[in-house]
Amino acid sequence: MEKLDQLIPPRPFTHVSSTTSTTHSKATLLSPQDTYCRGDQLDVLLEVRDHLGRRKEYGGDFLRARMSSPALMAGASGKVTDFNNGTYLVSFTLFWEGQVSLPLLLIHPSEGMSALWRARNQGYDRVIFTGQFARGTSHVNTDCALVLNSSAELCTWIPVTKNSTFQPQHILCEALNDMTTRNGEISYLTVKEEAFFHS
Numbered sequence: 001m002e003k004l005d006q007l008i009p010p011r012p013f014t015h016v017s018s019t020t021s022t023t024h025s026k027a028t029l030l031s032p033q034d035t036y037c038r039g040d041q042l043d044v045l046l047e048v049r050d051h052l053g054r055r056k057e058y059g060g061d062f063l064r065a066r067m068s069s070p071a072l073m074a075g076a077s078g079k080v081t082d083f084n085n086g087t088y089l090v091s092f093t094l095f096w097e098g099q100v101s102l103p104l105l106l107i108h109p110s111e112g113m114s115a116l117w118r119a120r121n122q123g124y125d126r127v128i129f130t131g132q133f134a135r136g137t138s139h140v141n142t143d144c145a146l147v148l149n150s151s152a153e154l155c156t157w158i159p160v161t162k163n164s165t166f167q168p169q170h171i172l173c174e175a176l177n178d179m180t181t182r183n184g185e186i187s188y189l190t191v192k193e194e195a196f197f198h199s
Contacts, residue, residue, distance in 0.1 A: 011060060011114035013193050017051040020061050020109035024049035027090075027104060036094050042067075044078075046088040046104060056086035060110030065090045067100050078102070112196065119188035126186065132178040133171045140171055144179065 013019070030043040046063070048056045065078030074096050081089040090104060108116065131144040187194060 008060060008113055008117040009058075010118065011058070011111045013111040013115055013190070013196065015192075016196055016199070019050060019111050019196075020048045020056060020106060021051040021053075022106050024051065024053045038094055038097055040094045042092045042094060042102075044090040044092075044102065044104070046090055048086050048088070056110075058086060058110060059084040059088065060113055061088075062107040062109075062113050063088060063090075064105040064107055065092070066103050066105070067092045067094075068103070069096065069098050069100050072096060072098060078104075112193075115189055115193040115196075119193075122188040123186060127181065129179050129181050131176050132180075133175040134177050135171045135175050 025046065025048040028045045028047075030045055036042065044065075048061060050056060059082040061082075063080050065080050066075060067078060068075040076092070076095055078090045078092040081091070083089070090102075092100075092102065094100070129144040130141050133140045133142065189197070
């Protein structure tokens with residue numbers, strides 16, 4: 001998780017005008033040639049700008065790069081390299097002959113990715129589950145959570161070692177056979193972030 005935290009640094013969302021704009025961003029074909037051969041690599045330099053036309057000085061945008069030839073019903077993904085300075089290298093391997101289109105799709109700007117990552121990592125202490133333990137014909141329900149503040153003996157729910165449950169008396173942890181939640185929808189996005197994702 002720490003590596004992911006470093007890959008998705010905090011980028012405060014202030015206004016939509018400061019987020020990445022596909023209209024103002026610029027894609028440049030590097031080392032263009034008159035013809036290419038199957039197996040060649042095609043590189044595109046993407047310089048992203050915000051909605052006011054200002055060059056972005058950091059990366060973190062979620063981009064999807066595709067290469068397609070609808071006539072051949074062929075498609076492949078491109079590799080996106082983030083230089084963390086507002087520029088990206090998008091590389092495609094030319095797998096077939098003929099014309100190709102190279103759509104670059106902005107899934108979320110870096111500010112949106114940062115907001116989603118922050119929201120995803122909040123509230124584990126508020127998510128409550130009910131675990132059902134079974135032993136023979138007896139069933140015991142007990143509160144379970146991703147984060148528990150308890151001095152009671154706990155079971156660890158593998159494979160994620162942070163996930164724990166209360167261990168009912170006289171029943172083994174292995175007897176856990178069902179898990180349900182009673183939480184409703186909770187959002188950890190700010191009002192501005194919510195509006196941005198719904199615009």
